[in-house]
Amino acid sequence: MAAQPALPNLDTLHxxxxxxxxxxxxxxxxxxAEEIQVQRERLxxxxxxxxxxxxxxxxxQLLIAKLRRMQFGRRSEKLQGQIEQLELQLDELxxxxxxxxxxxxxPEAAAPGRKPARRPLPGHLPRQKRTILPKETxxxxxxxxxxxxxxxxxxxLEYVPAHFQVIQQVRPKLACTHCDKIVQAEAPSRPIARxxxxxxxxxxxxxxxxxxxxxxxxxxxxxxxxxxELERTTLADWVGGASQLLQPLVEALRRxxxxxxxxxxxxxxxxxxxxxxxxxxxxxxxxxVRDDRPAGDGTPPGVWFAYSPDRKGxxxxxxxxxxxxxxxxxxxxxxxxxxxxxxxxxxxxxAHVRRKFYDLHIAHHSPVAQEALERxxxxxxxxxxxxxxxxxxxxxxxxxxAQPLLESFRxxxxxxxxxxxxxSDTTAAVKYALGRWEALTRYAEDGSLEIxxxxxxxxxxxxALGRKNYLFAGSDTGGERxxxxxxxxxxxxxxxxxxxxxxxxxxxxxxxxxxxRIEELLPWxxxxxxxxxxxA
Numbered sequence: 331m332a333a334q335p336a337l338p339n340l341d342t343l344h345x346x347x348x349x350x351x352x353x354x355x356x357x358x359x360x361x362x363a364e365e366i367q368v369q370r371e372r373l374x375x376x377x378x379x380x381x382x383x384x385x386x387x388x389x390x391q392l393l394i395a396k397l398r399r400m401q402f403g404r405r406s407e408k409l410q411g412q413i414e415q416l417e418l419q420l421d422e423l424x425x426x427x428x429x430x431x432x433x434x435x436x437p438e439a440a441a442p443g444r445k446p447a448r449r450p451l452p453g454h455l456p457r458q459k460r461t462i463l464p465k466e467t468x469x470x471x472x473x474x475x476x477x478x479x480x481x482x483x484x485x486x487l488e489y490v491p492a493h494f495q496v497i498q499q500v501r502p503k504l505a506c507t508h509c510d511k512i513v514q515a516e517a518p519s520r521p522i523a524r525x526x527x528x529x530x531x532x533x534x535x536x537x538x539x540x541x542x543x544x545x546x547x548x549x550x551x552x553x554x555x556x557x558x559e560l561e562r563t564t565l566a567d568w569v570g571g572a573s574q575l576l577q578p579l580v581e582a583l584r585r586x587x588x589x590x591x592x593x594x595x596x597x598x599x600x601x602x603x604x605x606x607x608x609x610x611x612x613x614x615x616x617x618x619v620r621d622d623r624p625a626g627d628g629t630p631p632g633v634w635f636a637y638s639p640d641r642k643g644x645x646x647x648x649x650x651x652x653x654x655x656x657x658x659x660x661x662x663x664x665x666x667x668x669x670x671x672x673x674x675x676x677x678x679x680x681a682h683v684r685r686k687f688y689d690l691h692i693a694h695h696s697p698v699a700q701e702a703l704e705r706x707x708x709x710x711x712x713x714x715x716x717x718x719x720x721x722x723x724x725x726x727x728x729x730x731x732a733q734p735l736l737e738s739f740r741x742x743x744x745x746x747x748x749x750x751x752x753x754s755d756t757t758a759a760v761k762y763a764l765g766r767w768e769a770l771t772r773y774a775e776d777g778s779l780e781i782x783x784x785x786x787x788x789x790x791x792x793x794a795l796g797r798k799n800y801l802f803a804g805s806d807t808g809g810e811r812x813x814x815x816x817x818x819x820x821x822x823x824x825x826x827x828x829x830x831x832x833x834x835x836x837x838x839x840x841x842x843x844x845x846x847r848i849e850e851l852l853p854w855x856x857x858x859x860x861x862x863x864x865x866a
Contacts, residue, residue, distance in 0.1 A: 392693040521837040522571040529837035537830040540815040573811040582848045587634040590620040591655040596786035613809045614638045619785045626720045630854035633789045633820040637809035658783045678769035681782035686759040721777035728774040825853045
Protein backbone atom coordinates (compact mmCIF):
# COMPACT_ATOMS: atom_id res chain seq x y z
CA MET A 331 0.00 0.00 0.00
CA ALA A 332 1.39 3.46 -0.92
CA ALA A 333 2.51 5.61 2.01
CA GLN A 334 0.11 8.41 2.92
CA PRO A 335 1.67 11.90 2.37
CA ALA A 336 2.62 13.68 5.58
CA LEU A 337 0.24 16.35 6.73
CA PRO A 338 1.97 19.78 6.91
CA ASN A 339 2.07 21.76 10.13
CA LEU A 340 -1.21 23.61 10.02
CA ASP A 341 -0.04 26.15 12.64
CA THR A 342 2.63 27.49 10.34
CA LEU A 343 0.58 27.58 7.12
CA HIS A 344 -0.62 30.86 5.69
CA UNK A 345 -4.32 31.21 4.98
CA UNK A 346 -3.84 30.91 1.23
CA UNK A 347 -1.88 27.66 1.61
CA UNK A 348 -4.51 26.33 4.01
CA UNK A 349 -7.28 27.09 1.48
CA UNK A 350 -5.32 25.36 -1.27
CA UNK A 351 -4.87 22.30 0.94
CA UNK A 352 -8.61 22.12 1.71
CA UNK A 353 -9.52 22.47 -2.00
CA UNK A 354 -7.10 19.70 -2.94
CA UNK A 355 -8.56 17.39 -0.29
CA UNK A 356 -12.08 18.22 -1.47
CA UNK A 357 -11.19 17.38 -5.06
CA UNK A 358 -9.65 14.10 -3.95
CA UNK A 359 -12.77 13.17 -1.94
CA UNK A 360 -15.02 14.14 -4.86
CA UNK A 361 -13.09 11.87 -7.24
CA UNK A 362 -13.20 9.03 -4.73
CA ALA A 363 -16.97 9.48 -4.25
CA GLU A 364 -17.50 9.35 -8.00
CA GLU A 365 -15.41 6.19 -8.24
CA ILE A 366 -17.41 4.62 -5.40
CA GLN A 367 -20.67 5.48 -7.17
CA VAL A 368 -19.38 3.95 -10.40
CA GLN A 369 -18.46 0.79 -8.48
CA ARG A 370 -21.87 0.68 -6.86
CA GLU A 371 -23.62 1.00 -10.21
CA ARG A 372 -21.39 -1.71 -11.65
CA LEU A 373 -22.16 -4.04 -8.73
CA UNK A 374 -25.88 -3.30 -9.06
CA UNK A 375 -25.73 -4.12 -12.76
CA UNK A 376 -23.90 -7.35 -12.01
CA UNK A 377 -26.50 -8.23 -9.37
CA UNK A 378 -29.26 -7.67 -11.92
CA UNK A 379 -27.44 -9.83 -14.45
CA UNK A 380 -26.97 -12.57 -11.86
CA UNK A 381 -30.62 -12.40 -10.86
CA UNK A 382 -31.67 -12.58 -14.51
CA UNK A 383 -29.38 -15.54 -15.13
CA UNK A 384 -30.70 -17.30 -12.03
CA UNK A 385 -34.27 -16.71 -13.18
CA UNK A 386 -33.39 -18.08 -16.61
CA UNK A 387 -31.74 -21.12 -15.01
CA UNK A 388 -34.87 -21.75 -12.94
CA UNK A 389 -37.05 -21.32 -16.02
CA UNK A 390 -34.99 -23.81 -18.00
CA GLN A 391 -34.96 -26.28 -15.12
CA LEU A 392 -38.72 -26.03 -14.88
CA LEU A 393 -39.11 -26.50 -18.63
CA ILE A 394 -36.83 -29.54 -18.60
CA ALA A 395 -38.79 -31.05 -15.71
CA LYS A 396 -42.07 -30.49 -17.57
CA LEU A 397 -40.72 -32.03 -20.77
CA ARG A 398 -39.39 -35.04 -18.90
CA ARG A 399 -42.75 -35.56 -17.24
CA MET A 400 -44.53 -35.23 -20.57
CA GLN A 401 -42.15 -37.74 -22.13
CA PHE A 402 -41.93 -40.34 -19.39
CA GLY A 403 -45.04 -40.07 -17.25
CA ARG A 404 -48.49 -38.69 -16.71
CA ARG A 405 -49.09 -35.09 -15.64
CA SER A 406 -50.21 -35.85 -12.11
CA GLU A 407 -48.99 -34.60 -8.75
CA LYS A 408 -49.43 -38.09 -7.32
CA LEU A 409 -47.13 -39.79 -9.81
CA GLN A 410 -43.43 -39.16 -9.52
CA GLY A 411 -41.05 -40.84 -11.88
CA GLN A 412 -41.55 -43.36 -14.59
CA ILE A 413 -44.59 -45.22 -13.34
CA GLU A 414 -44.98 -47.45 -16.36
CA GLN A 415 -41.39 -48.63 -16.00
CA LEU A 416 -41.94 -49.32 -12.32
CA GLU A 417 -45.05 -51.33 -13.12
CA LEU A 418 -43.14 -53.36 -15.70
CA GLN A 419 -40.36 -53.93 -13.19
CA LEU A 420 -42.92 -55.07 -10.62
CA ASP A 421 -44.44 -57.49 -13.14
CA GLU A 422 -41.01 -58.90 -13.92
CA LEU A 423 -40.18 -59.41 -10.24
CA UNK A 424 -43.51 -61.11 -9.60
CA UNK A 425 -43.06 -63.36 -12.64
CA UNK A 426 -39.50 -64.26 -11.66
CA UNK A 427 -40.69 -65.15 -8.15
CA UNK A 428 -43.37 -67.42 -9.60
CA UNK A 429 -40.78 -69.19 -11.77
CA UNK A 430 -38.62 -70.16 -8.78
CA UNK A 431 -39.00 -73.83 -7.71
CA UNK A 432 -41.22 -74.33 -4.71
CA UNK A 433 -39.27 -74.79 -1.49
CA UNK A 434 -40.30 -76.25 1.83
CA UNK A 435 -42.16 -73.59 3.75
CA UNK A 436 -40.20 -72.06 6.59
CA PRO A 437 -41.83 -70.80 9.78
CA GLU A 438 -41.25 -67.26 8.55
CA ALA A 439 -42.88 -67.94 5.18
CA ALA A 440 -45.80 -69.69 6.80
CA ALA A 441 -46.46 -66.92 9.29
CA PRO A 442 -50.01 -65.65 9.11
CA GLY A 443 -50.67 -62.28 7.61
CA ARG A 444 -47.67 -62.31 5.25
CA LYS A 445 -49.79 -63.04 2.17
CA PRO A 446 -52.95 -61.12 1.28
CA ALA A 447 -56.18 -63.07 1.67
CA ARG A 448 -57.59 -64.39 -1.57
CA ARG A 449 -60.83 -62.67 -2.50
CA PRO A 450 -63.81 -64.81 -3.56
CA LEU A 451 -64.52 -64.96 -7.26
CA PRO A 452 -67.31 -62.61 -8.46
CA GLY A 453 -70.74 -64.06 -7.80
CA HIS A 454 -72.27 -62.74 -11.05
CA LEU A 455 -70.06 -64.92 -13.24
CA PRO A 456 -71.70 -68.05 -14.67
CA ARG A 457 -70.64 -71.32 -13.07
CA GLN A 458 -69.96 -74.55 -14.94
CA LYS A 459 -70.12 -77.53 -12.60
CA ARG A 460 -67.73 -80.40 -13.20
CA THR A 461 -68.18 -83.37 -10.88
CA ILE A 462 -65.06 -85.45 -10.35
CA LEU A 463 -66.03 -88.94 -9.14
CA PRO A 464 -63.56 -91.29 -7.43
CA LYS A 465 -62.28 -94.15 -9.56
CA GLU A 466 -63.41 -96.65 -6.94
CA THR A 467 -66.95 -97.97 -7.34
CA UNK A 468 -66.84 -99.96 -4.08
CA UNK A 469 -65.02 -99.69 -0.77
CA UNK A 470 -61.32 -100.40 -1.41
CA UNK A 471 -61.01 -102.03 2.06
CA UNK A 472 -64.01 -104.30 2.38
CA UNK A 473 -65.77 -104.10 -0.96
CA UNK A 474 -68.94 -102.59 0.52
CA UNK A 475 -71.27 -100.24 -1.33
CA UNK A 476 -70.50 -96.49 -1.28
CA UNK A 477 -73.05 -93.81 -0.34
CA UNK A 478 -72.96 -90.00 -0.58
CA UNK A 479 -71.42 -88.35 2.49
CA UNK A 480 -70.79 -84.79 1.30
CA UNK A 481 -68.61 -82.94 -1.14
CA UNK A 482 -65.70 -80.49 -1.36
CA UNK A 483 -66.11 -77.59 -3.76
CA UNK A 484 -63.22 -75.49 -5.11
CA UNK A 485 -63.25 -72.88 -7.86
CA UNK A 486 -60.83 -71.80 -10.58
CA LEU A 487 -61.21 -68.77 -12.80
CA GLU A 488 -61.15 -69.57 -16.52
CA TYR A 489 -61.29 -67.41 -19.62
CA VAL A 490 -63.41 -68.42 -22.60
CA PRO A 491 -62.15 -66.58 -25.70
CA ALA A 492 -64.67 -64.35 -27.43
CA HIS A 493 -66.08 -65.99 -30.50
CA PHE A 494 -68.15 -65.12 -33.53
CA GLN A 495 -71.41 -66.81 -34.38
CA VAL A 496 -73.76 -66.56 -37.32
CA ILE A 497 -77.41 -66.05 -36.48
CA GLN A 498 -79.71 -67.40 -39.20
CA GLN A 499 -82.96 -65.50 -39.32
CA VAL A 500 -85.45 -68.00 -40.73
CA ARG A 501 -88.88 -66.68 -41.79
CA PRO A 502 -91.13 -69.54 -42.79
CA LYS A 503 -93.71 -68.88 -45.50
CA LEU A 504 -97.21 -70.11 -44.76
CA ALA A 505 -99.89 -70.51 -47.41
CA CYS A 506 -103.63 -70.64 -46.91
CA THR A 507 -105.12 -74.01 -47.81
CA HIS A 508 -108.27 -72.34 -49.17
CA CYS A 509 -107.19 -69.19 -51.04
CA ASP A 510 -103.43 -69.63 -51.40
CA LYS A 511 -102.77 -66.44 -49.36
CA ILE A 512 -99.10 -66.36 -48.32
CA VAL A 513 -98.25 -65.21 -44.79
CA GLN A 514 -94.72 -64.43 -43.64
CA ALA A 515 -93.27 -62.44 -40.74
CA GLU A 516 -91.58 -59.16 -41.57
CA ALA A 517 -87.81 -59.20 -41.57
CA PRO A 518 -86.48 -57.82 -38.29
CA SER A 519 -84.73 -54.49 -38.53
CA ARG A 520 -80.98 -54.30 -38.41
CA PRO A 521 -78.90 -51.57 -36.76
CA ILE A 522 -77.42 -50.72 -40.15
CA ALA A 523 -79.69 -51.31 -43.13
CA ARG A 524 -78.59 -54.39 -45.11
CA UNK A 525 -75.52 -54.63 -42.87
CA UNK A 526 -74.09 -57.96 -41.80
CA UNK A 527 -73.14 -56.86 -38.28
CA UNK A 528 -75.45 -57.57 -35.38
CA UNK A 529 -75.76 -55.15 -32.44
CA UNK A 530 -73.32 -57.15 -30.32
CA UNK A 531 -70.58 -57.05 -32.95
CA UNK A 532 -71.17 -53.36 -33.64
CA UNK A 533 -70.96 -52.56 -29.93
CA UNK A 534 -67.74 -54.56 -29.66
CA UNK A 535 -66.12 -52.73 -32.57
CA UNK A 536 -67.14 -49.33 -31.18
CA UNK A 537 -65.99 -50.03 -27.63
CA UNK A 538 -62.74 -51.58 -28.84
CA UNK A 539 -61.94 -48.40 -30.77
CA UNK A 540 -63.21 -45.66 -28.48
CA UNK A 541 -62.92 -47.26 -25.05
CA UNK A 542 -60.11 -49.83 -25.37
CA UNK A 543 -58.25 -47.65 -27.91
CA UNK A 544 -57.77 -50.34 -30.59
CA UNK A 545 -57.59 -48.80 -34.07
CA UNK A 546 -59.55 -50.57 -36.79
CA UNK A 547 -56.48 -52.01 -38.52
CA UNK A 548 -55.53 -53.81 -35.30
CA UNK A 549 -59.08 -55.10 -34.88
CA UNK A 550 -58.90 -56.39 -38.44
CA UNK A 551 -55.78 -58.39 -37.51
CA UNK A 552 -57.37 -59.75 -34.32
CA UNK A 553 -60.48 -60.96 -36.15
CA UNK A 554 -58.37 -62.54 -38.88
CA UNK A 555 -56.62 -64.71 -36.27
CA UNK A 556 -59.92 -66.50 -35.60
CA UNK A 557 -60.67 -66.90 -39.29
CA UNK A 558 -63.06 -64.00 -39.82
CA GLU A 559 -61.96 -61.65 -42.58
CA LEU A 560 -63.36 -58.19 -41.91
CA GLU A 561 -61.70 -55.51 -43.98
CA ARG A 562 -60.88 -52.21 -42.40
CA THR A 563 -63.15 -50.36 -44.82
CA THR A 564 -66.06 -52.57 -43.74
CA LEU A 565 -65.36 -51.84 -40.07
CA ALA A 566 -65.14 -48.13 -40.88
CA ASP A 567 -68.53 -48.24 -42.62
CA TRP A 568 -70.02 -49.88 -39.53
CA VAL A 569 -68.56 -47.23 -37.23
CA GLY A 570 -69.91 -44.45 -39.45
CA GLY A 571 -73.35 -46.02 -39.75
CA ALA A 572 -73.62 -46.67 -36.01
CA SER A 573 -72.55 -43.15 -35.07
CA GLN A 574 -75.16 -41.69 -37.42
CA LEU A 575 -77.79 -43.93 -35.85
CA LEU A 576 -76.78 -42.80 -32.34
CA GLN A 577 -76.76 -39.07 -33.12
CA PRO A 578 -80.33 -38.38 -31.84
CA LEU A 579 -79.50 -40.13 -28.57
CA VAL A 580 -76.43 -37.95 -28.10
CA GLU A 581 -78.57 -34.86 -28.71
CA ALA A 582 -80.83 -36.00 -25.85
CA LEU A 583 -77.74 -36.49 -23.72
CA ARG A 584 -76.58 -32.95 -24.57
CA ARG A 585 -79.89 -31.53 -23.37
CA UNK A 586 -79.54 -33.43 -20.10
CA UNK A 587 -75.99 -32.22 -19.53
CA UNK A 588 -76.77 -28.60 -20.40
CA UNK A 589 -79.74 -28.64 -18.05
CA UNK A 590 -77.42 -28.59 -15.04
CA UNK A 591 -76.80 -25.57 -12.83
CA UNK A 592 -73.07 -26.32 -12.78
CA UNK A 593 -70.85 -27.70 -15.53
CA UNK A 594 -67.23 -28.80 -15.78
CA UNK A 595 -65.61 -27.89 -19.11
CA UNK A 596 -62.26 -28.59 -20.75
CA UNK A 597 -60.78 -29.33 -24.16
CA UNK A 598 -57.97 -31.32 -25.71
CA UNK A 599 -56.15 -31.08 -29.06
CA UNK A 600 -56.62 -33.91 -31.55
CA UNK A 601 -54.55 -34.23 -34.73
CA UNK A 602 -56.83 -34.41 -37.77
CA UNK A 603 -55.76 -35.43 -41.25
CA UNK A 604 -56.09 -32.42 -43.54
CA UNK A 605 -57.64 -33.61 -46.84
CA UNK A 606 -55.44 -33.16 -49.89
CA UNK A 607 -52.44 -31.86 -47.91
CA UNK A 608 -50.91 -35.12 -46.69
CA UNK A 609 -50.37 -33.71 -43.21
CA UNK A 610 -52.37 -33.16 -40.05
CA UNK A 611 -54.00 -30.09 -38.57
CA UNK A 612 -55.07 -29.60 -34.97
CA UNK A 613 -58.74 -30.04 -34.18
CA UNK A 614 -60.33 -29.83 -30.75
CA UNK A 615 -62.53 -32.05 -28.62
CA UNK A 616 -64.53 -30.20 -25.96
CA UNK A 617 -66.03 -31.94 -22.97
CA UNK A 618 -68.84 -30.80 -20.70
CA VAL A 619 -69.53 -32.86 -17.58
CA ARG A 620 -72.60 -32.85 -15.37
CA ASP A 621 -71.86 -34.65 -12.12
CA ASP A 622 -73.40 -33.42 -8.87
CA ARG A 623 -72.89 -36.62 -6.88
CA PRO A 624 -70.09 -35.08 -4.74
CA ALA A 625 -72.73 -32.60 -3.49
CA GLY A 626 -75.17 -35.35 -2.53
CA ASP A 627 -77.33 -34.95 -5.66
CA GLY A 628 -78.80 -38.12 -7.15
CA THR A 629 -79.24 -36.74 -10.67
CA PRO A 630 -77.57 -39.12 -13.15
CA PRO A 631 -74.18 -37.84 -14.29
CA GLY A 632 -73.41 -37.34 -17.95
CA VAL A 633 -70.69 -36.13 -20.27
CA TRP A 634 -71.13 -34.53 -23.68
CA PHE A 635 -68.30 -34.16 -26.18
CA ALA A 636 -68.22 -31.75 -29.11
CA TYR A 637 -65.68 -31.49 -31.93
CA SER A 638 -64.44 -28.32 -33.60
CA PRO A 639 -61.78 -27.86 -36.32
CA ASP A 640 -59.98 -25.19 -34.25
CA ARG A 641 -59.95 -23.57 -30.80
CA LYS A 642 -61.76 -20.32 -31.56
CA GLY A 643 -63.87 -18.94 -28.74
CA UNK A 644 -66.98 -19.09 -30.90
CA UNK A 645 -67.17 -22.86 -30.37
CA UNK A 646 -67.63 -22.95 -26.57
CA UNK A 647 -69.88 -19.90 -26.88
CA UNK A 648 -72.09 -21.90 -29.23
CA UNK A 649 -72.00 -25.00 -27.02
CA UNK A 650 -73.10 -22.98 -23.98
CA UNK A 651 -75.68 -20.75 -25.64
CA UNK A 652 -78.54 -22.37 -23.68
CA UNK A 653 -76.66 -22.97 -20.43
CA UNK A 654 -77.15 -20.80 -17.37
CA UNK A 655 -75.24 -21.35 -14.13
CA UNK A 656 -71.63 -21.83 -13.04
CA UNK A 657 -68.88 -23.07 -15.35
CA UNK A 658 -65.87 -24.75 -13.77
CA UNK A 659 -63.03 -24.48 -16.26
CA UNK A 660 -59.42 -23.44 -16.79
CA UNK A 661 -58.26 -19.96 -17.75
CA UNK A 662 -58.93 -20.32 -21.49
CA UNK A 663 -59.63 -16.85 -22.89
CA UNK A 664 -62.33 -18.21 -25.19
CA UNK A 665 -64.64 -18.50 -22.19
CA UNK A 666 -64.35 -14.77 -21.40
CA UNK A 667 -67.18 -13.81 -23.76
CA UNK A 668 -69.40 -16.34 -22.01
CA UNK A 669 -68.75 -14.77 -18.62
CA UNK A 670 -69.35 -11.22 -19.88
CA UNK A 671 -73.07 -11.82 -20.28
CA UNK A 672 -73.50 -12.49 -16.56
CA UNK A 673 -75.59 -15.54 -17.40
CA UNK A 674 -72.66 -17.82 -16.57
CA UNK A 675 -70.37 -17.46 -13.56
CA UNK A 676 -66.74 -18.60 -13.59
CA UNK A 677 -65.34 -21.02 -11.03
CA UNK A 678 -61.62 -21.62 -11.44
CA UNK A 679 -59.62 -24.78 -10.80
CA UNK A 680 -57.31 -25.20 -7.82
CA ALA A 681 -55.67 -28.20 -9.48
CA HIS A 682 -54.21 -25.86 -12.10
CA VAL A 683 -52.74 -23.66 -9.37
CA ARG A 684 -51.38 -26.67 -7.55
CA ARG A 685 -49.79 -28.01 -10.73
CA LYS A 686 -47.84 -24.81 -11.30
CA PHE A 687 -46.36 -24.89 -7.79
CA TYR A 688 -45.75 -28.61 -8.07
CA ASP A 689 -43.69 -28.13 -11.23
CA LEU A 690 -41.62 -25.50 -9.42
CA HIS A 691 -41.10 -27.77 -6.45
CA ILE A 692 -39.93 -30.67 -8.63
CA ALA A 693 -37.64 -28.46 -10.73
CA HIS A 694 -35.67 -26.70 -7.98
CA HIS A 695 -37.27 -27.43 -4.58
CA SER A 696 -38.59 -23.91 -4.12
CA PRO A 697 -39.52 -23.25 -0.47
CA VAL A 698 -42.31 -20.94 -1.64
CA ALA A 699 -43.71 -23.74 -3.81
CA GLN A 700 -43.41 -26.19 -0.95
CA GLU A 701 -45.44 -24.00 1.39
CA ALA A 702 -48.01 -23.28 -1.31
CA LEU A 703 -48.49 -27.01 -1.85
CA GLU A 704 -48.96 -27.56 1.87
CA ARG A 705 -51.58 -24.80 2.07
CA UNK A 706 -53.44 -26.21 -0.94
CA UNK A 707 -53.29 -29.72 0.56
CA UNK A 708 -55.06 -28.38 3.66
CA UNK A 709 -57.91 -27.13 1.45
CA UNK A 710 -58.19 -30.50 -0.28
CA UNK A 711 -58.26 -32.31 3.08
CA UNK A 712 -61.43 -30.42 3.95
CA UNK A 713 -62.98 -31.35 0.60
CA UNK A 714 -62.26 -35.02 1.20
CA UNK A 715 -64.23 -34.91 4.44
CA UNK A 716 -67.35 -33.33 2.93
CA UNK A 717 -67.50 -35.21 -0.38
CA UNK A 718 -71.02 -36.50 -0.91
CA UNK A 719 -72.50 -34.36 1.87
CA UNK A 720 -75.56 -32.08 1.37
CA UNK A 721 -75.08 -28.61 -0.12
CA UNK A 722 -75.76 -26.65 3.06
CA UNK A 723 -73.34 -28.74 5.08
CA UNK A 724 -70.62 -28.36 2.46
CA UNK A 725 -71.06 -24.59 2.33
CA UNK A 726 -71.11 -24.22 6.12
CA UNK A 727 -67.95 -26.30 6.51
CA UNK A 728 -66.14 -24.33 3.83
CA UNK A 729 -67.14 -21.01 5.37
CA UNK A 730 -66.01 -22.11 8.82
CA UNK A 731 -62.80 -23.95 7.96
CA ALA A 732 -61.72 -23.21 4.38
CA GLN A 733 -62.46 -19.49 4.22
CA PRO A 734 -59.91 -18.54 6.95
CA LEU A 735 -57.29 -20.67 5.20
CA LEU A 736 -58.03 -18.95 1.90
CA GLU A 737 -57.71 -15.48 3.43
CA SER A 738 -54.40 -16.43 5.06
CA PHE A 739 -53.21 -17.96 1.79
CA ARG A 740 -53.94 -14.77 -0.14
CA UNK A 741 -52.11 -12.58 2.38
CA UNK A 742 -49.12 -14.89 2.24
CA UNK A 743 -49.06 -14.87 -1.59
CA UNK A 744 -49.16 -11.07 -1.63
CA UNK A 745 -46.26 -10.91 0.82
CA UNK A 746 -44.27 -13.29 -1.38
CA UNK A 747 -44.49 -10.90 -4.31
CA UNK A 748 -42.51 -8.28 -2.41
CA UNK A 749 -39.62 -10.71 -1.89
CA UNK A 750 -39.41 -12.49 -5.25
CA UNK A 751 -37.75 -11.49 -8.50
CA UNK A 752 -40.39 -10.23 -10.92
CA UNK A 753 -38.87 -12.39 -13.67
CA SER A 754 -38.99 -15.71 -11.82
CA ASP A 755 -41.38 -18.58 -12.54
CA THR A 756 -42.38 -18.58 -8.87
CA THR A 757 -43.64 -15.02 -9.28
CA ALA A 758 -45.60 -16.09 -12.36
CA ALA A 759 -47.27 -18.89 -10.37
CA VAL A 760 -48.13 -16.50 -7.53
CA LYS A 761 -49.56 -13.93 -9.95
CA TYR A 762 -51.60 -16.64 -11.69
CA ALA A 763 -53.28 -17.54 -8.38
CA LEU A 764 -53.88 -13.95 -7.30
CA GLY A 765 -55.14 -12.95 -10.73
CA ARG A 766 -57.92 -15.57 -10.55
CA TRP A 767 -58.60 -15.30 -6.84
CA GLU A 768 -62.30 -14.43 -7.03
CA ALA A 769 -63.01 -17.38 -9.34
CA LEU A 770 -60.78 -19.67 -7.27
CA THR A 771 -62.58 -18.92 -4.01
CA ARG A 772 -66.13 -19.04 -5.42
CA TYR A 773 -66.43 -22.70 -4.43
CA ALA A 774 -66.31 -21.70 -0.75
CA GLU A 775 -69.55 -19.73 -1.19
CA ASP A 776 -71.52 -22.44 -3.03
CA GLY A 777 -71.88 -26.02 -1.79
CA SER A 778 -72.70 -27.31 -5.28
CA LEU A 779 -69.31 -26.33 -6.70
CA GLU A 780 -66.09 -28.33 -6.61
CA ILE A 781 -62.62 -27.17 -5.64
CA UNK A 782 -61.23 -28.14 -9.04
CA UNK A 783 -62.11 -29.17 -12.57
CA UNK A 784 -60.89 -32.76 -12.30
CA UNK A 785 -64.26 -34.14 -13.44
CA UNK A 786 -63.63 -32.73 -16.92
CA UNK A 787 -59.99 -33.77 -16.95
CA UNK A 788 -60.94 -37.35 -16.07
CA UNK A 789 -63.39 -37.39 -18.98
CA UNK A 790 -60.58 -36.44 -21.37
CA UNK A 791 -58.23 -39.24 -20.34
CA UNK A 792 -59.87 -41.68 -22.75
CA UNK A 793 -59.30 -39.19 -25.57
CA ALA A 794 -55.63 -38.82 -24.62
CA LEU A 795 -55.12 -42.59 -24.63
CA GLY A 796 -56.94 -43.02 -27.92
CA ARG A 797 -54.98 -40.17 -29.50
CA LYS A 798 -51.77 -41.92 -28.47
CA ASN A 799 -52.82 -45.21 -30.07
CA TYR A 800 -54.37 -44.16 -33.36
CA LEU A 801 -52.47 -40.88 -33.75
CA PHE A 802 -55.07 -38.80 -35.59
CA ALA A 803 -58.66 -38.60 -36.78
CA GLY A 804 -59.15 -39.13 -40.49
CA SER A 805 -61.19 -35.96 -41.02
CA ASP A 806 -63.40 -33.40 -39.32
CA THR A 807 -66.23 -35.89 -39.75
CA GLY A 808 -64.11 -38.44 -37.91
CA GLY A 809 -63.71 -35.98 -35.05
CA GLU A 810 -67.49 -35.48 -34.86
CA ARG A 811 -67.94 -39.25 -34.90
CA UNK A 812 -65.49 -39.64 -32.04
CA UNK A 813 -67.40 -37.01 -30.03
CA UNK A 814 -70.61 -39.07 -30.40
CA UNK A 815 -69.06 -42.30 -29.19
CA UNK A 816 -66.99 -40.71 -26.40
CA UNK A 817 -70.19 -39.09 -25.11
CA UNK A 818 -72.15 -42.35 -24.81
CA UNK A 819 -69.26 -44.47 -23.58
CA UNK A 820 -68.17 -41.86 -21.05
CA UNK A 821 -71.71 -41.42 -19.73
CA UNK A 822 -72.20 -45.17 -19.36
CA UNK A 823 -68.99 -45.42 -17.36
CA UNK A 824 -69.97 -42.47 -15.14
CA UNK A 825 -73.17 -44.36 -14.29
CA UNK A 826 -71.36 -47.62 -13.53
CA UNK A 827 -72.69 -49.38 -16.64
CA UNK A 828 -70.58 -51.57 -18.92
CA UNK A 829 -70.31 -49.56 -22.18
CA UNK A 830 -70.38 -52.60 -24.46
CA UNK A 831 -73.50 -54.08 -22.85
CA UNK A 832 -75.16 -50.66 -22.99
CA UNK A 833 -74.39 -50.05 -26.67
CA UNK A 834 -75.46 -53.59 -27.55
CA UNK A 835 -78.86 -52.95 -25.98
CA UNK A 836 -79.21 -49.53 -27.58
CA UNK A 837 -78.25 -50.73 -31.06
CA UNK A 838 -80.72 -53.60 -30.83
CA UNK A 839 -83.59 -51.16 -30.17
CA UNK A 840 -82.84 -47.71 -31.56
CA UNK A 841 -83.74 -48.36 -35.19
CA UNK A 842 -87.40 -48.95 -34.27
CA UNK A 843 -87.58 -46.74 -31.18
CA UNK A 844 -89.84 -43.66 -31.39
CA UNK A 845 -87.72 -40.55 -31.83
CA UNK A 846 -89.91 -38.54 -29.44
CA ARG A 847 -89.07 -41.00 -26.66
CA ILE A 848 -85.34 -41.19 -27.35
CA GLU A 849 -84.56 -40.24 -23.72
CA GLU A 850 -85.71 -43.74 -22.72
CA LEU A 851 -82.46 -45.08 -24.22
CA LEU A 852 -80.16 -42.98 -22.01
CA PRO A 853 -78.07 -45.21 -19.73
CA TRP A 854 -79.99 -44.55 -16.51
CA UNK A 855 -83.39 -45.13 -18.20
CA UNK A 856 -82.64 -48.22 -20.24
CA UNK A 857 -83.86 -51.56 -18.91
CA UNK A 858 -81.30 -54.01 -20.26
CA UNK A 859 -82.28 -56.87 -22.52
CA UNK A 860 -81.91 -60.36 -21.15
CA UNK A 861 -78.53 -61.57 -22.44
CA UNK A 862 -78.64 -64.52 -24.83
CA UNK A 863 -77.71 -67.94 -23.59
CA UNK A 864 -74.06 -68.79 -24.33
CA UNK A 865 -73.52 -71.12 -27.24
CA ALA A 866 -72.77 -74.71 -26.34
